[in-house]
Amino acid sequence: MxxxxxxxxxxxxxxxxxxxxxxxxxxxxxxxxxxxxxxxxxxxxxxxxxxxxxxxxxxxxxxxxxxxxxxxxxxxxxxxxxxxxxxxxxxxxxxxxxxxxxxxxxxxxxxxxxxxxNLIQIFQRVGYESIQKIAVQRLEGFRPACYYGCLLTRPPGVVQFDDCEHPSSMETLLKGLGAGPVEWNYKTECCGAGMTMSNESTVLELGHRILSNAAAHGANCMVVACPMCHVNLDMKQSAINQRYSAAHDMVVYYLSDLVGLALGISPDALGIPRHFVVRK
Amino acid sequence: MPRIGVFTCWCGENIARNVDVQSVSEQAAQLPGVRCSQTCKYMCSDPGQKLIRDTIAAEQLDGVVIASCSPHMHLKTFRKAAAQAGLNPYLIEMANIREHCSWVHPDKARATAKAVDLIRMAAAKVRHNRALEPIKVPVTRKALVVGGGVAGIQAALDLADAGIPVALVEREPSIGGKMAGLSETFPTLDCSQCILTPRMVEVAQHPNITLYTCSEVEQVEGYVGNFQVTIRKRARYIDIDKCTGCGQCWNVCPSKKTPSEFDYGMGNRTAIYVPFPQAVPARPVIDRDACLRLTKGRCGLCAKKCQAGAIRFEDQDELVREDVGAVIVATGYQLYEIGRRGEQDRLSGYGEYGYGQYPDVISSLQFERLLSASGPTGGELRRPSDGTIPKTVVFISCVGSRDNAKGMSYCSKICCMVNAKHTMLYKHKVHDGQAHVFYMDIRAGGKNYDEFVRRAIEQDGAHYHRGRVSKITQEDGRLIVRGVDTLAGEPLTIVADLVVLASAMRPAAGVEELAQKVNVGYDEFGFLCESHPKLRPVETNAAGVFVCGACHGPKDIPESVAQASAAAGKVLLMFSRDQLHREPEIAHIQESHCAGCFACRRGCPYHAIDAAEIRDRQGLLVRRVARVNPGLCMGCGTCVALCPSKSADLEGFSEQQVYAMVECLR
Amino acid sequence: MTHNLDLNSVEELAHTRVHDCYQCGKCSAGCPVVERMDILPNQLLRLLQLGRLEKAMAAGAIWECVSCMTCTTRCPKSVDCAGILDALRQLSIEHDVASPAQRRTILFQQTFLDNIRRNGRLAELDLVRKFKTQGFLDDLSVPQLFKDALLGPQMLRRGKLHLRSRRVKDRKLVGRIFARCMADNGRGNGHGGIQGELEA
Missing domain, CATH: 1.20.1050.140 (Glutathione S-transferase Yfyf (Class Pi); Chain A, domain 2)
Known part of the structure; x- marks a missing residue:
């Protein structure tokens, strides 16, 4: 294709x-x-x-x-x-x-x-079942909070993707690959997107809420399909910890990272070591 | 030479403001065939009518044009006046110079010219009018009431008490409708069951009422005064005459996991069940999709246990015919589907409220069941998820109502009162609890209604917040309700134990199919259309079919009951005569010209055209022609337009008349 | 090119009608940054309904908005509330009435666009450098200047920073696109463009 x-x-x-x-x-x-x-x-x-x-x-x-x-x-x-x-x-x-x-x-x-x-739609095109068939490794032990943010599902009339209030396409994909995605409440809440530099305090506040909710619902990592979400939750995580005296230690993966791991691609090839928060 | 009189009305300022009535009258006097032309400030008033009567007599008029308002408004008035003066009422024509002229044209000179043209056309038409006699049709003095909720019950009892036999058709296994599931009713807080169940029993025992439960209207044929109705009685699998309602059967039924419709899924029922203890008839029914015997061929415990031998697994649907003269539709409402978008039809949304996902987000009808002594919690207010008593409850108005984006544009009318009632009943059960209401406007127009809402706020301490809720999430078993108080100008988050959504009223499922069977119009939401919003509120455009209750629009109990009695009254009025009189302005077919192509029959929206056989003296078939059934024809003229041989024409609106009207404008 | 400051300019830019709003407040209820706003989203709509455009444009709230589209998505009247805020931002810059407290946010957006205008694609280092310098010249805030200074080396170490970004071939084209869009402040449908340029 x-x-x-x-x-x-x-x-x-x-x-x-x-x-x-x-x-x-x-x-x-x-x-x-x-x-x-x-x-x-x-x-x-x-x-x-x-x-x-x-x-x-x-x-x-x-x-x-x-x-x-x-x-x-x-x-x-x-x-x-x-x-x-x-x-x-x-x-x-x-x-x-x-x-x-x-x-x-x-x-x-x-x-x-x-x-x-978007990326998820490509995975859907390939077919979740086909991906499962090619997968060589079960994603056991991963309990991701799948985070969609704003623009993957909004505004629904324009993007026409998934349920804008309770999306589930990432969960379905990852569940099929052996991961145990958690149900949580901030799937579609905003992380502050492009405000990272211009309005940092907003980004830190929103990021803190999101990370806290993911952890409270038992997630041991997060999955995003957006570069800005990744910046705000991964790169900014230490700043969030500093601002809110928190101890978030949440690895944030791109969706393709986890799918890639299941497909047997090495973390290096997926660029995972480039993340700020890495699994020890 | 025709002797036509023209009567031009000022309608106070309504016409005179934009039309020079005096000039119109003078010009009308010059029209061919016009004998005299008069004006009056209000032609419909007594002096106005007297003027018409006197002039008809004095001038020996043989045609009258009244230039005033829409014939919808006053045609009957003027026809009556003409008849009193001895003139055939069908020799009256109206020129609508108000709705079609003065109200819509600001330029007085041009409006005046148009008014003259309208009169010119009416005068041209009236010259070709024929004296007509009303059509008389016999009437079957029996009524069909569709729907056994409070409206249908009221209508049926009113008719039955007046001596009219009634067939009452109810889709569910019991009558009672939505009201039977309510706890207490506003604004008096009297127990819903206590006031309704005696009426239900009355229906069951009334000698004039034939009750069909588990039944639906399959087909309606015929016309006003003479309907032939086919009713489908769905198999109940119980012989209700043998059954004693002892309860042995449902006590032994092993299939216990079907969500109870009556408790809106908050409790379970068996496969053989009575919907609720006070059901009428107090007889069980077998759910054919849940029964092990009917689905898998095994079990049959109920039949073994039944001493009366009333279980009939071999029961089949049955078609019953009823001949009635009038139909009252009272099919009521259902609630807007609140679940996730896309699961059902376009009218389901509100994923943000988590209904169906969080067990403690419920609808207002579910909350009624939690309050009800006969409900799944026995009247103790316990929330569905863990059975604890909710200490903070949030009520949300306008879920689906007034929501153009994913619901209906209309106001459901009852929710403001329902919410106020719920906060009170909640407070009466949970003294240390706090009720919150999110609302956009409080619509409590009704006798003692606003006082009731104020009582909820002032005496029972409900917190009312003006604003909508944006999102509900669940954390640690509690519901996080994110709303706003626009009066305070602040966002507001309430941590609640229970959330009750006052979702919109929609017409009951299947009402559109029923409307098509009885030829009644409905709006974009499926609510049935009345004939006139003010003056004919329970009549429909299908003669002999009446509406009442929430199938016609959102309504509370008092209004539904009032409307039901009104509909019954209209039926009684209809039945008070030996024969029904119908307007004679219907189609007729000149059989000598008719080629028998039946294009008219295929096009007729009222199924008013039959095939008639023309036979010679020996009884041999010569040909088949179209013939109009005068009982059914509504005079729409479709057949006239369709007929290739010009054999169809309309009485009182003939093609000749239409041509004359067009010609006179040249 | 100047434009009359009226409701029409907001509605034209946002392609939505402010009088459709019936003030239910669902936009404010769901907004993730509402606590930071001096005027709530529904109140901004109300100000517009009352014709108080100046007050709405000067609100700090319009620069707090993170464009997450929650308000637009959930609006029962399908008012594009986020689009209204976009329009207010654009107008407040054009009329130079933007809230001074939001200077950094505005500066960032402008620096961002300028960066694209010149490069066709975002040159991140250039953006950071310009934004920091401009920001410092603006408010002389040393902490702001050095905020995130530690991130730079970390990003470099992770291979996340490119000292030279890949540029588009025809950068002048991007400049032309900008010039045409700026010519009538991004207004009008089908009446600007090249023709507008020629007329000017």
Whole structure:
């Protein structure tokens, strides 16, 4: 299976561990990633906060590139990117005048035909059962709190993925691989996303709540499918501990890390040692 | 030469504000065939009618045009006036210069010109009017009541007491409806069972009432005064005449794990069961999906134990026919499905409230069962998860109601009162408990209703918070309710032991199919449509079919009962005459022209067209033609439009008349 | 290009109608950062309904919002509350009425966009450097300047920092996209773009 791939800035930057993990995992599953040529940033929170048109134009340029290169489907493992791409696609679909204006702005014809999907959807495409069949190692002992954050399931009308209040797709996948995901309450609460630098105290507070709830429900690790969630819960964990005099020691995995481990990929190849909190 | 009189109404300011009535009247006088033209401030008033009567007599009019409001409003009034003056009432035409003109056109000059045109058309039409006589149809003095909740019971008893035989059809094994499951009722806090069960027993014992339980309406044929109804009696597997209701059978039944419908799943029942102790009829029923004998062919303990020999495993569904003259639909409501989105239909959402996931998040009807002495906890307020007494209870209004995004836009009307009642009953049972209510507005319009809500707040100490709840989660067996108090301008988190969701009222399942069987319209939510929201509130557009109770819209008990009595009254009125009079403005088919293609029959929405056989003197079939059943035809004109040979036409609205109306505008 | 400051500009930008809101407060109830807000989300909507746009734009709350979409997702009237906050942010910058207390958040967003405008993709080190310097020049806060200073070496050690980021081929194109979008402050559907540029 070949699929278009939009890494986004984070995966090519400080979240390169996520990219390692995604690539290693998907290649073992026989999914070939074809990176979108000359992609640009989706604009993230800054664009939709400061300029509505820019928030559509930047992702639209990428959608146009994907169409030009004949990609039916584009994987964006970062939910911020995928949500921005999907949102742009929705806006373009409903407004033809806007579509032609945006096409002029981005100097590329954009129709919005390329579908955008997140990492979990790729796993679903491969099939949970097929993954189970290829898996060589049971994820015994892992009791992850699967954390979806905001943009994987919200807004439901745009992303159309899972149940926006009680998502369960990660749990189903990991349960099938032998892990014992816990039921907890902060699956879809926000971690502060891109506020990491600009409004650190918010991020620390939200992260503290999330980590505490995961631990209270018996999780011994967390699973995310978002680079920002990982930064805020993993990289910021020591800052959280400092601020709240807490003793969180929660390993935060990317979903592809755990799937990769089950597939027998080494932690190094998955970039796991690059995390800040590591299992001792 | 026709002698037409034109009567133009000012309707106070309503017409005169935007239409120059005097000028209209003067121009009308010049129209061909018009003998005289008059105006009156209120044509529908006594002086107005007298003017019409006197003029008809004095001028020997043979046609009358009344330019006023919609015929829906006053056609009957004016026809009556004409009849009193000796003129055939079907020689009256109305030109609607209010709804179709003065109310919608701000430009007075153009509105005036349009009013003249409307009168011109009416005058052209009235020239071709024929004197008609009302159609007389016989009437079967028996009524069908569909639904045995409080509304259906009230309607059935009112009719039966007036000497009318009634067939009461109830889908469930017992009558009583939702009210039978309530604990106490607002605003008097009288016990629901105590006031309802005597009425239920009365129904069972009434010589004029035939009660069909476990039954549904399969088919309705015929027309006003003459309906033929087929009722499907689902197999009960019990001979209710032999059965004594002793209870031996359900005591021995080994299949005990079916969630009780009557307790909304908070308790279990056996496969052979009576829904609740006061059920009417007080006879058990076998759940064919739960019974081991019926599903797996083994067991049969109940039959062995039954001394009366009343168990009939071989029972089959049965079709029964009832001939009735009128139908009252009282099918009631169900609650909005609160569970996760996508599980049922589009009207289920509220994953954020965790209903179905957290056992201590329940619906208001479930809470009624927890309060009820006959409920699963015997009237002790214990929460479902662990049986402890909840010390903090949160009640949430508008779950599904007034929620365009995943529910209904309408207000369910009863929830504000239900919540107030619940906080009181809770406080009366748990003195040291605290009730919280999240509401958006308090709608307590009704006799002693607002006082009741104030009592809940002032005397029983319920905390009312204006705001919606966003999310409920469960931590350590308690529910974390995240809401807001918009009056304080603060988010508010309450740690509760029990959460009660006042979910919206929806019409009962299957009401749309029933509505189609009786030709009654329904709105986008499935509530049945009344004929006129103010003046014909229990009538429907299908003659002889009436509605009452919550199938027509969200309603509380007093309102349902009042409406049920109103519907019964309307039926009695209908039955007070030997024959029914129907308007004669219906279709007729010129059989000499009819080619027998039956396009009309296929297109007729009222199934009012039959095939008639034309035979010669020897009795040999010459041909088959279409014939209108005057009892069923509603005069919609579909057949006229469909007929390729122009054999169909409408009395009082003939094609000739329509052409005349169009022609006169040239 | 200036625009009249009225409700229409908010509704046009957010593609939603503020008068649909019936003030149930569900947005405020579910907001993860509501405790940090000086004006609750439902109160912001109320201010807009009353035409008090200035007060809403100056609220610190609009910069506390983390754009998690919870309010929009759960709104019973399908008002895009998060979209309204986006619109308020954009307008408050345009009209220079943003809450001074939120300067760092705004600075970050602007630095972020500027970074993309120049590079096409985010150059993280550059972003951090600019944001820290600008931030320091702004408030002279030494602790803020050195906050997270220890993370740098740790990230470098983990191979998470790239001293040179991969850039897009045609960086000028990104600049042009920005210029076109900024030309009419991101407004209008189908009436700006190249044509607007030519007219200007």
């Amino acid at each position: 070949e699929i278009g791939y939009y890494p986004g800035c984070a995966l090519h930057g400080s979240s390169n561990d996520y990219e390692m993990s995604v690539r290693a995992c998907l290649s073992t599953l026989g999914v070939h990633l074809r990176e979108l040529d000359d992609w640009i940033c989706c604009g993230a929170t800054a664009a939709h906060s400061l300029n509505r048109k820019l928030a559509v134009a930047l992702p639209a340029r990428n959608l146009g590139l994907a169409e030009r290169d004949g990609m039916d489907e584009l994987l964006a493992p970062c939910p911020m990117c995928s949500a921005q791409l999907m949102k742009a696609r929705c806006v373009l679909a409903e407004d033809q005048a806007f579509r032609s204006e945006i096409s002029e702005i981005v100097e590329l014809k954009v129709r919005g035909t390329t579908r955008v999907c």
